[in-house]
Amino acid sequence: MTARLTSIAIITATMCMAAFARTLVPDTRGVEFLVTDSAAMQADTVAPTATQQLPPFDEKAVTLRGFNKRVADNYETFFVQNNTPFALAGIIVTLQYTDINGTLLHERTIHIPCELLPGKSRQVSIDSFDRQHVFYYYLSGKPRKSATAFRVSARLMGYDITITRP
Secondary structure: OHHHHHHHHHHHHHHHHHHHHEEEEEOOOOOOEEEEEHHHHHHOOOOOOOOOOOOOOOOOOEEEEEEEOOOOOOEEEEEEEEOOOOEEEEEEEEEEEEEOOOOEEEEEEEEEEEEEOOOOEEEEEEEOOOOOOOEEEOOOOOOOOOOEEEEEEEEEEEEEEEOOOO
């Protein structure tokens, strides 16, 4: 019986020590709580200094190319290339849609989530502005049914730099 009580006491003490080593601490990066080890928590509490600054906005940080939208498509697709030395989590772009004569049809600013490592490119899809399926991008090929061709221009408004633990 004594050996059994000793085993129970050792298991209880081990569980209490494990619970103490892993605690919930507030995370100042926007997440309500972060589970971390006590030793790692002390190492991560270094406050940023006044000399640490975000890089300035660079209009050439991201390249957009290969736009496609056929008349029946629900999505617009294109490639996003990260030209920065940072990992990106998303971009903010203003898209202007014009007819072939240059008359503005629609304009919108959209946040596009896309995880991109430095120098990498990936295809993204966004919901089309054309809900009635009456427009097509002029370089996507003329459709069989009657539709209006459009051009699109994009202006980079912002990009989300991802900071990750090494």
